[in-house]
Each structure stands twice: as structure tokens, then as C-alpha cells.
Amino acid sequence: MSDTIGFVGLGRMGANMARCLHDKKFKVTAVYDVRPEVTADLAREIGATACSTLAQVTELADIIFTVVTDDKAQLGIFESPSDNLLRGKAEGKIFVNCATVSPKVHVKVEEIVGKVGASSLEGCMASSIPQAREGKLYLMVGGKEAVFQKVKPVLDALSTALTYAGTAGKAAQVKALVNMVMNINTLALAEGLGLAHALGLNLDMIRNVFAQTGAASRVLQTDGEDMQNREHSCFFSAEHAAKDSGIALALARELGLQIALADATKCQYDRLVKLGAGELDKSAISELTFLDRRAREIPE
Amino acid sequence: MSDTIGFVGLGRMGANMARCLHDKKFKVTAVYDVRPEVTADLAREIGATACSTLAQVTELADIIFTVVTDDKAQLGIFESPSDNLLRGKAEGKIFVNCATVSPKVHVKVEEIVGKVGASSLEGCMASSIPQAREGKLYLMVGGKEAVFQKVKPVLDALSTALTYAGTAGKAAQVKALVNMVMNINTLALAEGLGLAHALGLNLDMIRNVFAQTGAASRVLQTDGEDMQNREHSCFFSAEHAAKDSGIALALARELGLQIALADATKCQYDRLVKLGAGELDKSAISELTFLDRRAREIPE
Numbered sequence: 001m002s003d004t005i006g007f008v009g010l011g012r013m014g015a016n017m018a019r020c021l022h023d024k025k026f027k028v029t030a031v032y033d034v035r036p037e038v039t040a041d042l043a044r045e046i047g048a049t050a051c052s053t054l055a056q057v058t059e060l061a062d063i064i065f066t067v068v069t070d071d072k073a074q075l076g077i078f079e080s081p082s083d084n085l086l087r088g089k090a091e092g093k094i095f096v097n098c099a100t101v102s103p104k105v106h107v108k109v110e111e112i113v114g115k116v117g118a119s120s121l122e123g124c125m126a127s128s129i130p131q132a133r134e135g136k137l138y139l140m141v142g143g144k145e146a147v148f149q150k151v152k153p154v155l156d157a158l159s160t161a162l163t164y165a166g167t168a169g170k171a172a173q174v175k176a177l178v179n180m181v182m183n184i185n186t187l188a189l190a191e192g193l194g195l196a197h198a199l200g201l202n203l204d205m206i207r208n209v210f211a212q213t214g215a216a217s218r219v220l221q222t223d224g225e226d227m228q229n230r231e232h233s234c235f236f237s238a239e240h241a242a243k244d245s246g247i248a249l250a251l252a253r254e255l256g257l258q259i260a261l262a263d264a265t266k267c268q269y270d271r272l273v274k275l276g277a278g279e280l281d282k283s284a285i286s287e288l289t290f291l292d293r294r295a296r297e298i299p300e
Numbered sequence: 301m302s303d304t305i306g307f308v309g310l311g312r313m314g315a316n317m318a319r320c321l322h323d324k325k326f327k328v329t330a331v332y333d334v335r336p337e338v339t340a341d342l343a344r345e346i347g348a349t350a351c352s353t354l355a356q357v358t359e360l361a362d363i364i365f366t367v368v369t370d371d372k373a374q375l376g377i378f379e380s381p382s383d384n385l386l387r388g389k390a391e392g393k394i395f396v397n398c399a400t401v402s403p404k405v406h407v408k409v410e411e412i413v414g415k416v417g418a419s420s421l422e423g424c425m426a427s428s429i430p431q432a433r434e435g436k437l438y439l440m441v442g443g444k445e446a447v448f449q450k451v452k453p454v455l456d457a458l459s460t461a462l463t464y465a466g467t468a469g470k471a472a473q474v475k476a477l478v479n480m481v482m483n484i485n486t487l488a489l490a491e492g493l494g495l496a497h498a499l500g501l502n503l504d505m506i507r508n509v510f511a512q513t514g515a516a517s518r519v520l521q522t523d524g525e526d527m528q529n530r531e532h533s534c535f536f537s538a539e540h541a542a543k544d545s546g547i548a549l550a551l552a553r554e555l556g557l558q559i560a561l562a563d564a565t566k567c568q569y570d571r572l573v574k575l576g577a578g579e580l581d582k583s584a585i586s587e588l589t590f591l592d593r594r595a596r597e598i599p600e
Contacts, residue, residue: 126513138513161512166501173499174509181492182514184561188484191559192477195548198555199473201466209474212461213426213438214482214536217517236514248495255498257591259491260568261484264560291557 005154006030006061008054008077008085010038013098013125014067016132017158022046024135024157030060054080058088063151065123067098074101078112091117094151098123102247103169103176106142110168119147123155124171126178128235136160142171173251179244184265186219186241187285193227194289203228227286230293232277238285239278242269305454306330306361308354308377308385310338313398313425314367316432317458322346324435324457330360354380358388363451365423367398374401378412391417394451398423402547403469403476406442410468419447423455424471426478428535436460442471473551479544484565486519486541487585493527494589503528527586530593532577538585539578542569 005026007018010033019042022028032051033039043050051057054077057064064085068074074097077085085095095113097106097120106122113120121143131137139159141148148155148164155162165171192215196206207224210216226232245266252259268288277284287293305326307318310333319342322328332351333339343350351357354377357364364385368374374397377385385395395413397406397420406422413420421443431437439459441448448455448464455462465471492515496506507524510516526532545566552559568588577584587593 140509163505163509165505170501174496174501174506177492177496177506178509178513178515180495181488181510184488184491185485185515185517187561188481188488191484191562192481195480195552195555195557195559196477198557199551201470201474205463205465206474206477209440209463209478210481213478214518214522215478215485217485218514222514251499252495255495255591257495257498257589259495259589260564261487261561262491264564268560289557289559291555
């Protein structure tokens, strides 16, 4: 594969994806971040050009990964009047947008880039920094299937599990669904452990029984012990949990579908955020379901 | 082990547990059911005495397994004035009560049998007929630990996973907790698949993504495809789901613990039962979360 690759947004995810592709002998030719020193450091590390404008990234790369913060930033890099990715010679270029943004933003971006003969994909990641560095992302892609096929070799290098979810915006919908169900299962577990604790049952025994029965779940493995030990160092924040459940609920509302558990779960995560615990891990929801915790301060 | 073993209640669970122990060379000496022909058939099959009274079972066996239908029946076999297990020479005998009954019934039974020098255990099963036949039950036991140790060789022969849950009633509490969490996870899955369907997403793809992410759960494996295909043949009925969530909620209420998801889940299962679908599998809860199903009849 001789396509050149660019990166926009060099936070820990973006930078590590760039490093990963560089290690795997892809030609990462252009990098850009709003912080020039960050751009310069990474450029030096992997032998890419430190771009001073977005337009320059598009000039220097065929496939451009963007990993920005939110809806506004995602639209901004394609639309901002002062500088944007489409000011470069964009025809034929492919933008793979990996930020967690609203599904409709991906649809909008596809429309904008299409006008200048470029393509876009949404690359929706359900993993964290180490996976980005090692090329072990869980990656769901939305967009035109032909575009997906073109970029697939690069995406394969970044991920161990690659899923084509459908048209633009669909991957973000799937991610919202995944996190909605995960959040419900998390609160279900917190309620189960909270009630077990109130009943004076041994929580090690309970977690073991849960693991062997119909109560088993991925979150039991990832969060069960942490809930028991009030260890809420953040892997996936309560605030993110509330946000993603909110996205799923908004989709359901538009379609006239009532989903009672998703609703009740969002309420509890909102409560946790209001209590100032939004930056703790989602496991902190157990602070609301253990009788002897509710009166005490939520641990840092 | 030279203890003789009796069985009371020869439904499919009880009869298959008796067959299993007989196959494994335990001395199953006495069987009893309210249906004399059922008693006679099993007695002939495994070479046990077909007892015509409960008292006779206690006379002929050291360890008596009881597998009856509900709280009333469970108390009845120890208290009924016309015939009961304690009318036989009960001193030193051990009763292992395997029906799904309220935790407090196990406490009461332990008290009643203790008065005549007998012991009891609750044997709480989280498995079905084939597991009973093959000695692969998931078995949780409550009662005095010394009594548990005495009966352990027999219980080991019946189960692949044996857990001592605590004093009498604790195993039933654990089972209620397991099913409460399972029911919530089941509805969470139904909401996820229902919303995915409403969004026009491919449900095979979604189940695959769920299985690889934080949305994964045991019920995804057991019920996911059935929800998609509206295949609700009963393994664990919606009615049972409603009942077990209700037991857990009652325990929580007594302790002053609010558990919002368990509550919301119970409401949905109650709704399903009211719609006449109580005998369908718990997977039928998806009939309430798919937009295009709600207007149609729930399938048989």
C-alpha cells in the first residue's frame, strides 16, 4: 500500500495511532495539532512533516485520520473559514474521522467533503490508549462501503476487530447502543452487589456465583471487584456514560421508542455527575446502590 | 457413603436427580409423589420403595431431598396434620429442600425440623432438567455448615458447581439476586436490540459487536438470537422472572434500599404477564421493545 497518511489531532489516541502505523511501515507523512510543540515532537519522532495548517495535511497525505474532541471541532476542521482540510487539494482524498461525535455530524461531513470530490468515513473506537499504540483497537466504521474497502488495509493495521457498521453515522449509533447496554448492565451489577451487601452476603462469593450464572456479564469482569472495593480510577467516566446513554435515548425518542431501563440508568448517572463524581469511572455508580455508602463522601 | 437417600416430589427435576444418584451407585431407597402412579413407576425403575406416606420416606432414608412447588407445599410436607415427614422417626435425618421458595420458609423449616432433632438444608438450583439428569446442577446451599459438610458427597454427585451460600435462606437470597440481575440484563439487551432494529441496523452485526464489547453478557448468548427471531420457547418463564425480581425487590424494600432498574424491570415483566405471555421464555420481553412488534400479537 503506497498511500500516504496524515493525522489531525495528536492527543493520546491520535498520536499513538500514528506511532502504530509508523511502526508497521505505513508512510505517515503529515501530522497536525493545534499545539505546535506537540506537532513538532511527534513529527520528529516518526519522521513526518509538522504541518502548520490543516490545508497542508491534505496536500501531503492521501488518507487523513482526524481525532478531535467534539461535534464543533469535527465540523470546524472541514468548515472553518480561517483554515480547513478542504482548502488543500482535497479531491480523491479520504478522511477517517475517529472522534466520538453525533451520528448526524458524520452525515454532514460526508456531504461537505463529497462536494470537493473527497470521501469520508467514520471510525468509531471502543478502546483506549494502549490498544491504539499496539494496533489493537476495536474499530467500527460507517460510510460508503467502497471507501471502506479502499482504506481497509490501514484500518486492519490499527485494529484487531474491525466492523463495517453501515452508512455514515451508523457506527456512532452502534457505539451509543453498546454503551447504553453496558451502562444498564453496570447499574444492574451495582444494584445486585448493593443488595447482596445489604443482606450481609459475602461479595466474593456473590461475584463468583454471578460469573457462573445468567447474571454474568463483561462489566462483572471489569467493574465487579472495583465496585466492591470502591476503586473508581477512571477507564470510562461516569460523565461519558451519562452522555452516551443520552445519545441513545435521543435516538429512541426521535423514533417513538420507550426504553425504560436506559432512561432510569441515565437518571442515575446524571445524579452521580451532579454529586461531583462525573470524572470517576462508571463503576462509581455503585456509590449510589450500597446503603452504607450513600451517607459517606464519594472517594476520589 | 452408606447413607440411604429418599426423594419427595417426583417432577422432572426430582425424578432426574434420583435417577442420577441411582446411576452413581448411591442407595436411593425411598421415593414419594402425590401421584401414586408416578411414585410406582420411578420406584420400579431405580429399585426403590414406592412410599405411600411422607412418614414412610423418613423411616426408609437418611437424607431426604424434597422438590415441591411453592412455599405452602414446602411447609406442608413438614407440618400437614394428615401426613408429614416428621411423623416418621426423624431424629438425625437430613432434609435437603430444593424447591424455589421464599428465604424465610427455609429458616422456618430449619426451626421445625430442629425440634425433633433433624436437620435441613436449602438446596437452591439454578439449572434445568438435563443438568439434573447428568449430575451437572448449579447448586447453592444454605444452612448450618456442619450439615452441609455431611451431605456434601451427595451434593457433589448432583452438581458441577456447588456453592455454600451461608445460613438457611441465604441461597434463596442469592438466587433471587442472580435472577434479578439476569432479568435486568435481559431487558437491557431487549432495549438495545429493539433500538438497533428501529434504527435499521443489522441485528447479526449488532449482536456480534455486543459480544465483543462492554455490552457482552450471558443473556446475550442465551437470548440474543431468540429475541431477534421471536423464538420464545420457555427455558425460564417471564412469570418466573417477574416472581424472582419481586422477591429481590421485597428484600430491598425491607432494608430501605431503592433499586431503580430492578423495579423498572419487574414492571415490564408484570406487563408481559398481563398481556398473557407469562408462560413464554423471559426473552419474550423483547416483544415490548421492538416498535413493529408492539402492535402485533405476541407469538405462541
